[in-house]
Amino acid sequence: MKTYNKILQRQFTSHLSRFFSILLIVFVSITFIAGITATSLNMTDSMNTTYEKEHTPDIQLINNEGLSDNQIYDIFTADKDISRTLKVSLYQQKISEKASVRFYIFDFVEFGLSPLSEGQILIDEHYARFKDNQTFLDLQMIYWNLARQIIGGNAFNMSDIELEQYITDNDLSSLLEPLGSKSNYQPVFNVSGTYYNPLYLLKNNLEEMKQENIVCIYYLDIASVNEIVKMLPINELYIYVHTNGNRYSNSYEKTILKIQDKLKILNNNYTVLSLFENETYMVFSKSAKSIGVLGVVFPVIFFLITLFVILSTMGKMVDKERLLIGTLKSLGFSNTRIRNKYILYVSLPSLIGGVSGALVGFRSFPLLIWGAYKGAFNLPDLLYGFYYFIAIAALAGLVVIILLTTLFSVNKILRERPYLMLRPVSPKPGKRIILEKIPWLWKRLKFKTKSMFKNMFRFVKNSLLTIVGLAGATSIMFLAVGLKRSIDLMFHKKNSWFEFNLLGSEGILYGIVLVLILFSVLLCVLVIYSLINALIDEREKEIATLKVLGYTKKEVIGYLYREEAVLASIGIVFGVGLGMLLLKLIVAMMNDNGTPLDFNLHPLVFVFSLALILIFTIISGLLMIKKINKISMANSLKAVE
Amino acid sequence: MSRVLIEFRKVRRTFKVGSTNINACNNLSFVINDGEFCLILGPSGSGKTTILNILGGMDSPDDGAVIVNEIDISHFSQKELTNYRRNDIGFVFQFYNLMPNLTALENVELASEVNTNKSLNPSDTLDKVGLKERKNNFPSQLSGGEQQRVAIARAIAKNPDILLCDEPTGALDFESGISVLKLLKDTCKTYHKTLIIVTHNQALKQIADHVITLHNGSVAHQEYIDEPLDIEDIVW
Numbered sequence: 001m002k003t004y005n006k007i008l009q010r011q012f013t014s015h016l017s018r019f020f021s022i023l024l025i026v027f028v029s030i031t032f033i034a035g036i037t038a039t040s041l042n043m044t045d046s047m048n049t050t051y052e053k054e055h056t057p058d059i060q061l062i063n064n065e066g067l068s069d070n071q072i073y074d075i076f077t078a079d080k081d082i083s084r085t086l087k088v089s090l091y092q093q094k095i096s097e098k099a100s101v102r103f104y105i106f107d108f109v110e111f112g113l114s115p116l117s118e119g120q121i122l123i124d125e126h127y128a129r130f131k132d133n134q135t136f137l138d139l140q141m142i143y144w145n146l147a148r149q150i151i152g153g154n155a156f157n158m159s160d161i162e163l164e165q166y167i168t169d170n171d172l173s174s175l176l177e178p179l180g181s182k183s184n185y186q187p188v189f190n191v192s193g194t195y196y197n198p199l200y201l202l203k204n205n206l207e208e209m210k211q212e213n214i215v216c217i218y219y220l221d222i223a224s225v226n227e228i229v230k231m232l233p234i235n236e237l238y239i240y241v242h243t244n245g246n247r248y249s250n251s252y253e254k255t256i257l258k259i260q261d262k263l264k265i266l267n268n269n270y271t272v273l274s275l276f277e278n279e280t281y282m283v284f285s286k287s288a289k290s291i292g293v294l295g296v297v298f299p300v301i302f303f304l305i306t307l308f309v310i311l312s313t314m315g316k317m318v319d320k321e322r323l324l325i326g327t328l329k330s331l332g333f334s335n336t337r338i339r340n341k342y343i344l345y346v347s348l349p350s351l352i353g354g355v356s357g358a359l360v361g362f363r364s365f366p367l368l369i370w371g372a373y374k375g376a377f378n379l380p381d382l383l384y385g386f387y388y389f390i391a392i393a394a395l396a397g398l399v400v401i402i403l404l405t406t407l408f409s410v411n412k413i414l415r416e417r418p419y420l421m422l423r424p425v426s427p428k429p430g431k432r433i434i435l436e437k438i439p440w441l442w443k444r445l446k447f448k449t450k451s452m453f454k455n456m457f458r459f460v461k462n463s464l465l466t467i468v469g470l471a472g473a474t475s476i477m478f479l480a481v482g483l484k485r486s487i488d489l490m491f492h493k494k495n496s497w498f499e500f501n502l503l504g505s506e507g508i509l510y511g512i513v514l515v516l517i518l519f520s521v522l523l524c525v526l527v528i529y530s531l532i533n534a535l536i537d538e539r540e541k542e543i544a545t546l547k548v549l550g551y552t553k554k555e556v557i558g559y560l561y562r563e564e565a566v567l568a569s570i571g572i573v574f575g576v577g578l579g580m581l582l583l584k585l586i587v588a589m590m591n592d593n594g595t596p597l598d599f600n601l602h603p604l605v606f607v608f609s610l611a612l613i614l615i616f617t618i619i620s621g622l623l624m625i626k627k628i629n630k631i632s633m634a635n636s637l638k639a640v641e
Numbered sequence: 642m643s644r645v646l647i648e649f650r651k652v653r654r655t656f657k658v659g660s661t662n663i664n665a666c667n668n669l670s671f672v673i674n675d676g677e678f679c680l681i682l683g684p685s686g687s688g689k690t691t692i693l694n695i696l697g698g699m700d701s702p703d704d705g706a707v708i709v710n711e712i713d714i715s716h717f718s719q720k721e722l723t724n725y726r727r728n729d730i731g732f733v734f735q736f737y738n739l740m741p742n743l744t745a746l747e748n749v750e751l752a753s754e755v756n757t758n759k760s761l762n763p764s765d766t767l768d769k770v771g772l773k774e775r776k777n778n779f780p781s782q783l784s785g786g787e788q789q790r791v792a793i794a795r796a797i798a799k800n801p802d803i804l805l806c807d808e809p810t811g812a813l814d815f816e817s818g819i820s821v822l823k824l825l826k827d828t829c830k831t832y833h834k835t836l837i838i839v840t841h842n843q844a845l846k847q848i849a850d851h852v853i854t855l856h857n858g859s860v861a862h863q864e865y866i867d868e869p870l871d872i873e874d875i876v877w
C-alpha cells in the first residue's frame with residue numbers, strides 16, 4: 001500500500017508540467033465553452049425575465065380614434081391563446097416646439113403594478129437614469145409643473161403659457177424665469193417611482209425619442225386621475241398571450257404570428273404590433289442568435305482540440321511508461337491498480353480545470369458580453385444562470401472520452417506479455433519510406449535530412465499528432481481573424497484591423513469577436529506548448545544520447561526541431577484550409593440567422609493569422625530550448641536497476 | 642612505458658539528498674595510461690558510474706582535478722565539455738541507449754556525423770562488430786548482445802581516444818557478455834584506444850591490464866596485471 005501511494009505521488013511530481021498543461025487547457029476550454037454557450041442563454045433568459053416582470057404586452061394594437069368596448073371584446077375572443085387585454089390611453093402633449101411629454105394612462109392593478117394614490121405618477125426608468133444631473137432635475141421640475149397645468153387644472157389648455165419661446169433655445173434660466181423661483185412651484189404630481197419599459201431598451205430608441213422631442217414619459221394610474229383624463233380615448237390595447245415564458249422560442253413566434261393574422265382579418269383600421277416589430281427585441285434576438293451560432297461552432301472546435309491534445313499527451317505518457325507498467329506488473333500490482341494510477345492522473349487536472357473553468361465561464365463571459373450590450377441597451381442587471389446542463393455535458397463528455405482512451409492505451413500495454421512490455425515498441429521492420437525509392441534524390445540528401453524524413457514517416461502517429469494539433473490551432477486562429485474581418489466589413493470598416501469598437505450596437509459583435517480571438521490565442525498557445533512539451537518528454541532519452549555523442553546544443557535542437565518544423569508547416573497549411581471552411585460555415589449560419597456577414601478572404605487575414613501562429617510556435621519552441629538544455633545526460637540515461 | 646593519459650587528482654563529487662550529503666567520489670586519485678585496458682571494480686553504489694560520468698564529460702567534480710591528455714577538464718564549460726565528448730570520448734551503456742527509431746546503421750551514422758573528418762565508415766564499423774547482416778534492423782529487432790554491439794560500433798565510429806563502458810555486460814547473458822567484452826578488448830587493442838570498463842562483476846578482474854577496486858568513492862586497491870587472462874577463459 002505504501003509503495004503504491006509513493007508510486008502515485010511520483011506520477012504527479014514527475015509529470016508536473018504535463019499535469020498543469022492538461023489542467024490549463026481544460027480550464028481555458030471549459031471556461032470558453034461554458035461561457036459562450038451560457039451567454040446567449042443568459043441574454044435571452046434575462047430578457048424573458050424582464051418582459052415577465054415588467055408585464056410587457058406581447059401584442060400592441062394601435063388605433064388613433066380609440067377602440068370601443070365591443071371591438072375590445074372581439075379582439076379578446078379572437079383566439080384562445082389570448083390570455084388578457086389591457087386598455088391604454090396614450091397622450092402626448094407638446095409643451096414647446098421642440099418638446100413633448102408622453103403619458104400612458106392605464107389601470108395599474110390590472111396591469112400588474114401596485115396602485116398609485118392621487119397625485120402620484122411614475123416616470124420612465126430610462127429617463128430617470130439621468131436623475132443625478134442637476135440640469136435634468138431642473139427640467140423635471142418644469143415638466144412636472146407643466147404636467148400640472150396640462151392634466152391637473154385647466155385640462156389641456158396651454159394658451160396661457162407660451163412655452164415655445166422658452167424651450168426652443170433650451171436656455172434653462174429663461175425657462176425657469178416665468179415659473180419664478182423653483183421653490184415656488186410645488187408640483188401637483190409627485191414622482192413616486194419609476195417604471196422600466198423593456199420596449200425601449202435600445203439607446204437608439206431613446207435617441208429617436210429625443211428627436212421626436214419626447215423629453216419624458218410618465219405613467220399614470222387611471223384610478224387616481226381626474227374625470228377628464230379618464231375620458232381620453234383607448235388608443236392602445238395591450239394583448240397578453242399564453243406563453244411558455246420564452247419569448248425567443250419558435251413556438252412563441254408561431255403563436256404570435258397566428259394571432260396577428262387573425263387580428264388583421266378581424267378589422268383593419270388599427271395597427272397590430274408585436275415584439276417582432278419592436279427594434280429592441282429584434283436587435284437583441286438577432287445578436288442572441290449570432291452568439292448562439294458562435295456558441296455552437298466554437299465550443300465544438302474547442303472541445304475537439306482539447307480532447308485531441310489531452311489524448312495525445314496522455315497517449316505519449318502511457319507509451320513512455322511502458323517499462324514502468326511492465327515493471328509494476330511483474331512486481332505483482334494488479335491491472336486495476338495500474339489503471340487507477342493513470343485514471344487518477346488524468347481525471348484530477350481535468351476535473352479541477354473543468355469545474356473552475358465552468359464557474360469562471362458562467363460568471364465572467366455573460367458579464368463581458370453583457371458589458372458590450374450595455375453600450376447599446378439600457379439593460380436590466382444581468383441574471384446569472386448556472387447552466388448545469390452545459391457544464392456537466394461538456395465536462396462529462398470530455399472526462400469520459402479522456403478516461404476511455406487513456407484506459408484503452410493502458411490496456412493495450414497491459415494485455416502484452418510482461419517481457420514484451422520491458423522492450424520499446426518496434427517500428428515495422430525494413431519499411432522504406434517513399435523518398436528512398438527515388439535513389440538519385442535520396443543519395444543527394446545529407447544524413448540530417450534523411451533521418452528527419454525517416455523519423456517523420458516511421459512514426460506516422462506522432463507526425464499526425466503534430467500536424468493535426470497545429471492544424472486545429474491554426475484553424476481557430478484563422479477563423480477568429482477572418483470573423484473579425486467579416487464583421488469589420490459589415491460595419492463598413494475596411495481598414496480597422498486592430499480596432500474593436502466596444503461601444504454602440506457594434507460593440508456586441510466586437511465584444512464577442514475580441515473574446516473569441518483572445519481565447520483562440522490562449523488555446524493555440526496551450527496546444528503548441530503541450531505538443532512540444534510532450535514531444536520533448538517523449539524523446540528525453542534520445543536527446544540525452546545525442547548530447548553524450550557530443551552533439552552541440554544547436555545540433556540537438558536542429559535534430560529535434562527540423563522534423564517538427566516540417567510537420568508544423570504541413571499542419572498550418574491544412575489549418576488554413578480548415579479555417580476557411582469553418583469561416584464559410586459560420587458566415588452561412590450567421591446569414592441564416594439574419595446577420596448579413598460577408599465571406600471575405602483579404603490577404604491580410606492570412607498574414608495575421610499565420611503571423612500569430614508562427615509567433616506562438618516559435619516562442620513555444622524557443623521556451624522549450626531551455627527544457628532541452630536542462631535534460632541531464634547522467635539522469636536520463638541512468639540504468640533502471 | 643606508455644605515457645599517462647588520464648589522471649584523477651583528489652576528486653570529490655558530493656550529491657545532496659535531502660539534508661544528507663553523499664560523497665560518490667571522495668579524495669579519489671588514480672592514473673590510467675594511454676592504450677591501457679582499465680577495469681574499475683566495485684560494489685553497487687561505490688561511485689563507478691559517477692567516475693565515468695565525470696570522465697565522460699557528462700558531469701563535473703566538486704573538488705580536485707581530472708586531467709585528460711594533459712588538460713584539466715574539471716573546470717570545462719558546457720561548450721568545452723560538449724567538444725570534449727564529441728572528439729575524445731566514446732560511451733557504452735548498460736542498456737545500450739540506442740535511438741529506437743533509427744536502424745542499426747543509422748544509429749552508427751548518427752555518431753559518425755558529428756565528427757566527419759576523423760570518423761570511421763559506419764557500415765564498415767558495423768561489419769567489424771559482426772553485424773553485417775543486421776544493419777537495417779531496428780534496435781527492438783535485435784537481441785541484447787546485438788544491440789550492445791551496435792552501441793559499441795556507435796562509440797568507436799567517432800574514432801575517440803577513450804572508450805568508456807558502464808556495466809556493458811550487465812544486461813547480457815553469459816555468452817553475449819563474453820563476446821561483447823572480447824569485441825571491446827580486441828577493438829581497442831587494434832585501434833590503440835584506451836578502454837575503461839566499470840563493473841561490479843569480480844569475475845572480470847583478470848582480463849584487464851589495470852584493475853582499480855573502489856570502496857565508498859575512494860580507491861581501495863590497485864593492481865597491474867602483466868599477463869591478463871583471455872576473455873574466453875573467464876567464468877561467472
Ligand SMILES: Nc1ncnc2c1ncn2[C@@H]1O[C@H](COP(=O)(O)OP(=O)(O)O)[C@@H](O)[C@H]1O
Nearest residue numbers: 656658663665684685686687688689690691692
Ligand atoms: N544524481 C544523484 N543524486 C543523488 N545521489 C546520487 C546521484 N548519483 C549517484 N548518487 C549516489 O552516489 C553514490 C554512487 O553512485 P554511482 O556512481 O551510481 O554508483 P555505482 O555506479 O557504483 O553503483 C550512490 O550512493 C548513489 O546513490
Ligand SMILES: [Mg+2]
Nearest residue numbers: 689690691807
Ligand atoms: Mg552504476
